[in-house]
Amino acid sequence: GDSVTQMEGPVTLSEEAFLTINCTYTATGYPSLFWYVQYPGEGLQLLLKATKADDKGSNKGFEATYRKETTSFHLEKGSVQVSDSAVYFCALSFSGGYNKLIFGAGTRLAVHP
Amino acid sequence: GAVVSQHPSWVICKSGTSVKIECRSLDFQATTMFWYRQFPKQSLMLMATSNEGSKATYEQGVEKDKFLINHASLTLSTLTVTSAHPEDSSFYICSASQVSNQPQHFGDGTRLSIL
Numbered sequence: 001g002d003s004v005t006q007m008e009g010p011v012t013l014s015e016e017a018f019l020t021i022n023c024t025y026t027a028t029g030y031p032s033l034f035w036y037v038q039y040p041g042e043g044l045q046l047l048l049k050a051t052k053a054d055d056k057g058s059n060k061g062f063e064a065t066y067r068k069e070t071t072s073f074h075l076e077k078g079s080v081q082v083s084d085s086a087v088y089f090c091a092l093s094f095s096g097g098y099n100k101l102i103f104g105a106g107t108r109l110a111v112h113p
Numbered sequence: 114g115a116v117v118s119q120h121p122s123w124v125i126c127k128s129g130t131s132v133k134i135e136c137r138s139l140d141f142q143a144t145t146m147f148w149y150r151q152f153p154k155q156s157l158m159l160m161a162t163s164n165e166g167s168k169a170t171y172e173q174g175v176e177k178d179k180f181l182i183n184h185a186s187l188t189l190s191t192l193t194v195t196s197a198h199p200e201d202s203s204f205y206i207c208s209a210s211q212v213s214n215q216p217q218h219f220g221d222g223t224r225l226s227i228l
Contacts, residue, residue, distance in 0.1 A: 004156075036219075041221065042221050043117065043119075043206060043208075043219035043220050043221040043222060044157075044206070044208075044219040045219070046216055046217075089156070089157070099145075099162075100159060100162070101147075101157075101159070101217065102159075103156040103157045103158075104156055105154070105155055105156045106154075106155075106156060
C-alpha cells in the first residue's frame with residue numbers, strides 16, 4: 001500500500017548548520033507531497049507542498065523538490081535556527097491534494113545555540 | 114485564521130469510563146473533519162473522516178462502536194472513546210477543512226491516559 005518513510009531522528013544540529021531530512025514514498029499513482037511541522041505542545045502546521053514531479057515547495061527557508069525518479073521529497077534548509085526545533089512529518093495524499101493524508105513517522109530536530 | 118481548537122488537551126480517567134473529545138473550527142466552517150491517533154514516537158494514523166451531517170467513514174481496523182464520531186455542525190466534531198481501556202491511551206489529533214479538497218488545519222491534540 002501507499003506509505004511514507006522518513007529518516008529516524010533525532011537530528012541534532014548546531015545553529016546555522018545545513019539541514020537535510022530524507023523522505024521517500026511508495027504510491028500506486030502520483031500523489032501530492034507535503035511537509036508538516038509540529039512545534040512542542042502544538043498541532044501540525046503545513047510547512048510546504050508539491051503537487052507534481054519536479055515541483056519545488058518552499059517556505060520559511062525550507063525547501064523540498066518532488067523527485068518522481070527517486071520517489072523522494074527531502075526537506076532542506078541552508079541555515080537552521082534554534083526556533084526550528086520541532087518534529088517534521090512528511091506526508092502524501094491523493095484525491096485532490098489534501099484528503100486522507102498518509103504520514104511518515106516524523107523526525108525530531110533539535111537545534112542548539 | 115483557520116484555527117482549530119481541541120478540548121480537553123489532557124485527560125486521565127479510570128478504565129471502563131467513556132471520554133469525549135471536542136474539535137472546533139473557530140473561524141471557519143468545516144465541512145470535513147478528520148481524527149488521527151498518534152502513538153509515542155510514531156506517525157499519525159487516520160482513524161476516520163467525518164462530513165457534517167453524515168456518518169463518519171472509518172479506516173480499516175478502527176472499531177466504530179468503540180470510537181464514536183459525531184459531526185453535527187459545521188464547527189464541531191466529537192470523538193467519544195467508549196468504555197476506555199489502557200490500550201486506548203494515546204494522543205488523539207483532529208483536523209478540519211472547509212471543503213474536502215482544501216488544506217487540513219490541525220488541533221493541538223488531546224493526550225488520553227487510561228488508568
